[in-house]
Amino acid sequence: MSTIDTNFQQTGESIRLLARSGKFHTPTITSAPGFVQANLIVLPSRLAPDFRQFCARNSVPCPLLAETPIGIFDRLKSHIPGLTGQQIAGDLDLRSDFPRYMIYDNGRLTKSHVANIEREWTGDHVGFLIGCSFSFDAALTKAGLPPAHTLWGRNVPMYRTRVPLCPAGVFKNSTYIVSMRPYRRKDIEKVRDITRPYLITHGEPIDWGWDAVERLGISNIATPEYGDAPVAPDGTELVQGFGEGDETLEPVFFGCGVTPQEAIQRAGLEGRVFAHAPGHMIVLDIKDSDITRDN
Amino acid sequence: MSTIDTNFQQTGESIRLLARSGKFHTPTITSAPGFVQANLIVLPSRLAPDFRQFCARNSVPCPLLAETPIGIFDRLKSHIPGLTGQQIAGDLDLRSDFPRYMIYDNGRLTKSHVANIEREWTGDHVGFLIGCSFSFDAALTKAGLPPAHTLWGRNVPMYRTRVPLCPAGVFKNSTYIVSMRPYRRKDIEKVRDITRPYLITHGEPIDWGWDAVERLGISNIATPEYGDAPVAPDGTELVQGFGEGDETLEPVFFGCGVTPQEAIQRAGLEGRVFAHAPGHMIVLDIKDSDITRDN
Known part of the structure; x- marks a missing residue:
């Protein structure tokens, strides 16, 4: 029987499932090479329109890949032309698929590097996934x-x-x-x-x-x-x-996709906001070749 | 017979036709209120991919509305979702529909406020229309x-x-x-x-x-x-x-849509580039209500 290169077998889904089960909590720098990684911002729904506009106006630091319907943590609406939310990430739980999270209250960091946000996510939250330079x-x-x-x-x-x-x-x-x-x-x-x-x-x-x-x-x-x-x-x-x-x-x-986390602090937003811990990304089902674009 | 308010009758097309015939050569600040105006950049085709990328990465100063096929001055390919080039401007001649033009050679302004660029436009040029703040x-x-x-x-x-x-x-x-x-x-x-x-x-x-x-x-x-x-x-x-x-x-x-004209000078591009004279815009067939977007 041949030896198995476990690193080679990594996929976006395998990293997500490990993170979800609490078995993966380090930066994702070299996780599942070739799979697209993403940053997270989770906002109260009333802030979603301004944030969408903020991403559109600052697409280099804040490239918006997908967002969730209000209150939904396991389904994405795609912002990438030609790709569906299901294709971006099928089996998904934004509350636990990142290795580590940050929690902000009224624009201030109140909890750092927590394992999941399952109890904190409410029916009013909207999740946004933002591109990550690990992808290249x-x-x-x-x-x-x-x-x-x-x-x-x-x-x-x-x-x-x-x-x-x-x-x-x-x-x-x-x-x-x-x-x-x-x-x-x-x-x-x-x-x-x-x-x-x-x-x-x-x-x-x-x-x-x-x-x-x-x-x-x-x-x-x-x-x-x-x-x-x-x-x-x-x-x-x-x-x-x-x-x-x-x-x-x-x-x-x-x-860098940490930019919107700073933006949240600078804006002094009222309410509870979640983000990933810097470097601790979600790994998606799409690969780099799905998103590169020649002009 | 009632009096005619000529200002009220202005349309994008009427301003374009006046400019094309050499009868309109002033800034378009108050021309055809409610019709969308646009900035111009015309580049040798080899520079078009970089410029498209430049606009995508700097969409606030350089919002790309439309571009022409290579060498074509009377037909647009739309970059506005839901609108065709024909809808953006039907009867069109990018060589003369702006009231005044600038000509750059190798990144330096060589002619200022010329009436048209009919003789200068070549089969290798690509025209880009960029949004203008006069629209709001x-x-x-x-x-x-x-x-x-x-x-x-x-x-x-x-x-x-x-x-x-x-x-x-x-x-x-x-x-x-x-x-x-x-x-x-x-x-x-x-x-x-x-x-x-x-x-x-x-x-x-x-x-x-x-x-x-x-x-x-x-x-x-x-x-x-x-x-x-x-x-x-x-x-x-x-x-x-x-x-x-x-x-x-x-x-x-x-x-401001003059931004790419500065970019051309900073980049010291080889070849001949055209632009509109600042403030002297093309007026399009679409109206402000066609392009405003709520998030």
């Missing part, structure tokens, strides 16, 4: 450009920026959150080309280079607001001055 | 909140900002251009509500208040980069300190 990490790896954090079993570093989002109704005073992957200067155009078709999972980088740290208003590259501290591809601390000329290692910044 | 000026006026510039027959003031756009292929290093309409502080939420449904013509403001001038990186409110200098509703110069408390007159900034 497999494509980068396949092209010989694995993101440094994936080589060392770390969560991706995520930073608060000063770049404003377009307001929509109650969602105002928000700024981009970005994820970061370091690359050599000579590889950055290739990274842009590979990630460009992933339009609904943040797409190509929004900025790059050491100059971008100041341009985006990131306070300290060594201390991200979410995720793990950044490392170079060799596992050492990421610092400026590694390599020369085209070999210079530079930070590359992407839109 | 009629709705604001109807609600008793006429934009100040419309009261005094002036072009809307437009400003360069430091707020970065999301890059897409060759389109990088760009920032938002914004149009500005001053309103009393107490009316700003009403202005946001009225403009919010106009998602594909820039929608609600991106920022507001005197603090926003610095936040957006606008160098001087008195000297816009495009259009006319701003005026208060009473026709006097717009300055800080007009009114008190809720009556304070404040600048309100909207996404």
